[in-house]
Amino acid sequence: MSVSDTTAPVPAAGEGRSLWQDAWRRLRRNKAAVLSALVLAVVILAAVFGPYVVPHAYDTVYSNYVRTPASLEPYPRADAIEPEIRAALRRARVDIASIAVADGVATVEVTSEREIDPRVTRYLERSDLFTNGAVQRLSDDRRSATLTADVQQFHFYLGTDGNGRDMLARILVATRVSLAIGILATAVALVIGVTYGAVAGYFGGKVDDVMMRIVDVLYSLPFIFFVIMLVVFFGRNFVLMFIAVGAIEWLDMARIVRGQTLALKRREFVQAAEALGVENAGILKRHIIPNTLGPVVIYMTLMVPRVIILESFLSFLGLGVQEPLTSLGVLIAEGARNIEGATWLLVYPAITLALVLFALNFLGDGLRDALDPKDR
Amino acid sequence: MTDPVLSVSGLDVRFATPDGDVHAVKGVSLQVARGETVAIVGESGSGKSQTMMAVMGLLASNGRVAGSARYRDQELVGLPLKRLNTIRGSRITMIFQEPMTSLDPLYRVGRQIAEPLIHHRGLGRRQARARVVELLRLVGIPEPERRVDSYPHELSGGQRQRVMIAMALACEPDVLIADEPTTALDVTIQAQILDLLADLKARLGMAIVFITHDLGIVRRFADRVYVMKSGEVVEEGPVGRLFAAPAHAYTRMLLAAEPTGRKEPPPDTAPVLLEGRNVKVGFRLGGGFLAGPPIEINAVDGVTVRLVRGQTIGIVGESGSGKSTLGRALLRLNHGTGQIRFEHHDISRADRREMRRYRRELQLVFQDPFGSLSPRLTVGQIITEGLLVHEPRLTRADRDRRAVEAMREVGLDPATRNRYPHEFSGGQRQRIAIARAIILKPKVVVLDEPTSALDRSVQKQIVDLLRDLQARHGLSYLFISHDLAVVRALADHILVMKAGRVVEEGPTDAIFDAPRHPYTQALMSAALGHATRPDTAHAAG
Numbered sequence: 001m002s003v004s005d006t007t008a009p010v011p012a013a014g015e016g017r018s019l020w021q022d023a024w025r026r027l028r029r030n031k032a033a034v035l036s037a038l039v040l041a042v043v044i045l046a047a048v049f050g051p052y053v054v055p056h057a058y059d060t061v062y063s064n065y066v067r068t069p070a071s072l073e074p075y076p077r078a079d080a081i082e083p084e085i086r087a088a089l090r091r092a093r094v095d096i097a098s099i100a101v102a103d104g105v106a107t108v109e110v111t112s113e114r115e116i117d118p119r120v121t122r123y124l125e126r127s128d129l130f131t132n133g134a135v136q137r138l139s140d141d142r143r144s145a146t147l148t149a150d151v152q153q154f155h156f157y158l159g160t161d162g163n164g165r166d167m168l169a170r171i172l173v174a175t176r177v178s179l180a181i182g183i184l185a186t187a188v189a190l191v192i193g194v195t196y197g198a199v200a201g202y203f204g205g206k207v208d209d210v211m212m213r214i215v216d217v218l219y220s221l222p223f224i225f226f227v228i229m230l231v232v233f234f235g236r237n238f239v240l241m242f243i244a245v246g247a248i249e250w251l252d253m254a255r256i257v258r259g260q261t262l263a264l265k266r267r268e269f270v271q272a273a274e275a276l277g278v279e280n281a282g283i284l285k286r287h288i289i290p291n292t293l294g295p296v297v298i299y300m301t302l303m304v305p306r307v308i309i310l311e312s313f314l315s316f317l318g319l320g321v322q323e324p325l326t327s328l329g330v331l332i333a334e335g336a337r338n339i340e341g342a343t344w345l346l347v348y349p350a351i352t353l354a355l356v357l358f359a360l361n362f363l364g365d366g367l368r369d370a371l372d373p374k375d376r
Numbered sequence: 377m378t379d380p381v382l383s384v385s386g387l388d389v390r391f392a393t394p395d396g397d398v399h400a401v402k403g404v405s406l407q408v409a410r411g412e413t414v415a416i417v418g419e420s421g422s423g424k425s426q427t428m429m430a431v432m433g434l435l436a437s438n439g440r441v442a443g444s445a446r447y448r449d450q451e452l453v454g455l456p457l458k459r460l461n462t463i464r465g466s467r468i469t470m471i472f473q474e475p476m477t478s479l480d481p482l483y484r485v486g487r488q489i490a491e492p493l494i495h496h497r498g499l500g501r502r503q504a505r506a507r508v509v510e511l512l513r514l515v516g517i518p519e520p521e522r523r524v525d526s527y528p529h530e531l532s533g534g535q536r537q538r539v540m541i542a543m544a545l546a547c548e549p550d551v552l553i554a555d556e557p558t559t560a561l562d563v564t565i566q567a568q569i570l571d572l573l574a575d576l577k578a579r580l581g582m583a584i585v586f587i588t589h590d591l592g593i594v595r596r597f598a599d600r601v602y603v604m605k606s607g608e609v610v611e612e613g614p615v616g617r618l619f620a621a622p623a624h625a626y627t628r629m630l631l632a633a634e635p636t637g638r639k640e641p642p643p644d645t646a647p648v649l650l651e652g653r654n655v656k657v658g659f660r661l662g663g664g665f666l667a668g669p670p671i672e673i674n675a676v677d678g679v680t681v682r683l684v685r686g687q688t689i690g691i692v693g694e695s696g697s698g699k700s701t702l703g704r705a706l707l708r709l710n711h712g713t714g715q716i717r718f719e720h721h722d723i724s725r726a727d728r729r730e731m732r733r734y735r736r737e738l739q740l741v742f743q744d745p746f747g748s749l750s751p752r753l754t755v756g757q758i759i760t761e762g763l764l765v766h767e768p769r770l771t772r773a774d775r776d777r778r779a780v781e782a783m784r785e786v787g788l789d790p791a792t793r794n795r796y797p798h799e800f801s802g803g804q805r806q807r808i809a810i811a812r813a814i815i816l817k818p819k820v821v822v823l824d825e826p827t828s829a830l831d832r833s834v835q836k837q838i839v840d841l842l843r844d845l846q847a848r849h850g851l852s853y854l855f856i857s858h859d860l861a862v863v864r865a866l867a868d869h870i871l872v873m874k875a876g877r878v879v880e881e882g883p884t885d886a887i888f889d890a891p892r893h894p895y896t897q898a899l900m901s902a903a904l905g906h907a908t909r910p911d912t913a914h915a916a917g
């Protein structure tokens with residue numbers, strides 16, 4: 001607070017310690033919560049910046065690398081190069097005398113009964129594996145030659161999917177999408193739910209009755225039916241996802257905030273504000289809503305994982321995000337279909353989802369302990 | 377003191393908190409002889425409750441005990457829970473301050489009393505029930521055969537406390553620890569409970585450890601007193617000697633903490649500020665679609681009040697007498713009916729928008745300094761909230777300056793205005809609440825039990841502050857309280873309320889010296905039993 005003197009000297013004010021700061025201190029002592037917060041921070045950073053860092057785009061198809069297992073070694077493997085060269089040069093009608101691979105460069109000795117066209121290297125470059133094909137030495141009778149080509153090496157740390165797309169890039173993008181839906185849907189639910197609940201609870205009486213009956217009616221609407229309806233009207237898109245989920249989740253939030261408000265408006269500080277002549281908006285803004293935020297924050301951290309799971313469920317049903325964009329739910333659904341032949345398609349997205357959910361739940365529990373007034 | 381039934385020596389209690397250890401009890405030693413009543417006196421935070429909680433093994437999970445507490449020859453500190461449970465609840469029992477919360481609302485009272493009997497005495501259900509009825513009769517509950525099947529919410533506060541006592545007596549303990557058992561009760565009920573305890577003690581021969589902050593009760597009730605201050609026993613001795621010749625400065629301070637002084641009535645020419653005629657406030661209970669017509673209860677039933685400038689009207693009465701409801705009706709904060717005039721304006725029908733013009737002149741201070749301050753706002757924000765409404769053109773710096781002035785006026789350090797309410801003590805919080813009211817320079821302040829949640833010595837400071845502010849700003853107070861000593865010090869005119877009606881009204885001295893209505897007389901004798909005796913005239917000084 002800036003203190004500008006006009007008439008009387010105003011003493012500088014010391015800093016106070018708010019309830020939030022207290023809660024923060026308690027939270028920092030909770031090891032599980034701190035660890036969860038760190039994990040979450042790492043996951044968020046990875047989801048936001050990871051796709052720019054990893055070498056592959058999430059939607060690039062490597063048709064030579066369909067369903068390659070996860071590995072720290074680069075692809076192609078040495079024993080895969082030779083067959084690939086043979087396959088590539090088969091149509092060039094040359095005989096292969098010898099193949100040597102060293103330092104990422106393949107050297108092929110070829111002979112032929114006819115003259116060898118220098119353009120033979122194009123056959124090599126047709127394969128995704130090789131680039132910079134060149135004829136190093138052509139014998140005088142043009143019947144034998146030495147070809148070289150750089151072997152393109154790719155790292156697929158988490159393998160590739162059934163279309164030959166890098167899983168690492170896809171998981172990072174999927175995490176980004178899932179977290180975005182989780183956070184945005186929760187934000188939508190938060191804004192609508194807190195405002196609606198606080199207004200209903202504070203005004204009470206007939207206003208409350210009508211507003212809460214509307215909530216009851218919306219509750220009785222089957223969720224999937226609601227989403228299908230939205231999808232039919234607006235088509236499948238990303239924004240629709242979190243609006244749909246948020247539009248359902250705010251109902252719970254509104255009920256929680258209404259309950260809190262009912263208790264709060266009987267508290268003396270609200271009556272004191274009324275006795276000061278503060279308008280309804282001021283009371284809601286300064287007294288009711290800030291005091292409901294403790295439970296709301298807790299509920300929010302528990303709502304994010306629920307929304308992520310909900311989105312996974314919708315994506316699993318095919319109502320979620322659209323290819324090539326993906327989400328953790330989509331990846332897991334694909335992985336589940338390929339569990340027999342390609343376990344990595346399921347394992348890594350599942351680990352990521354579990355990690356995010358664990359972290360959010362532990363953080364939510366930690367926050368509940370930290371904000372619980374009984375602990376004070 | 378030949379045969380101490382409970383002896384505590386060198387007891388230490390520490391609590392581990394995020395801000396480091398709190399040393400709540402520092403080497404306390406005390407003895408309780410068979411059949412003796414020992415009072416432990418001290419203000420809140422003096423460690424008097426924690427001492428006994430430690431003896432009973434009931435400390436919060438972050439508490440640690442050192443030292444010794446012996447029941448007869450049995451060391452209690454560090455005793456395994458199973459062995460401890462054979463003593464507590466049976467040989468040593470405890471009753472608590474809040475009869476509302478110490479009974480489980482889901483069980484019938486008979487069952488709750490029977491529990492220790494079945495558990496400790498091994499009685500069968502039928503025998504236990506017979507014993508429960510006997511106990512309820514012993515503690516003076518009417519129709520015990522019927523009441524045994526009541527749920528706690530069907531009983532009044534006093535009856536609940538009697539049930540708690542019955543529960544504590546069930547196994548005929550040697551020691552009864554009573555932790556502020558009457559603080560939450562009305563004065564007349566308080567007197568009945570104290571009489572009951574004294575009577576039971578005489579009949580059953582048990583020792584009572586009485587934890588209280590109320591010296592009036594100690595004088596009437598105890599044999600010996602331990603005075604505690606910040607975790608230590610500063611003085612002990614028989615009641616007579618301690619009251620006649622207190623040795624320690626703290627004891628003398630406690631004894632002198634009764635609010636003193638009288639208020640002169642305002643001159644007859646003073647103009648009428650606030651007037652309520654035939655004020656009624658009704659509440660509907662129950663009723664609804666299937667529940668039949670609602671029951672109408674008149675919390676305030678045709679009361680007439682006239683407050684002139686500079687006057688303090690004390691409204692006294694027990695809980696449920698409608699005194700707070702009346703105060704709010706006069707400020708148009710509830711749906712009361714009747715004619716209410718402020719200065720020359722009829723505000724009986726003003727809605728919220730119209731009332732906003734008068735709000736700055738009509739202020740309210742609440743009882744609970746913990747509940748009446750929003751925990752998420754800084755003190756500066758709380759104090760200046762009224763300025764946002766009534767002087768919206770003030771800049772932030774202006775508001776800040778006004779906050780500093782108001783805080784100085786109520787004796788708070790202005791440098792603390794960025795702190796949050798939970799960082800202040802009860803008395804300081806009440807000062808904040810008063811600062812919030814007076815920053816608007818009101819004409820009338822309704823004080824709804826502003827001192828009853830505070831320690832005696834703090835009460836005295838608040839009373840002095842209120843009196844000081846009244847003299848400086850010519851305020852008029854409507855002082856609502858059940859505490860007659862405070863009312864006597866502050867008010868020049870008194871309304872006695874019972875069940876929504878004024879039963880007696882008049883100048884303070886007339887009401888105190890010669891109460892006419894039997895209810896007023898009962899109230900006086902219960903509350904001021906000690907202070908009206910001639911030997912305590914110095915307290916009224």
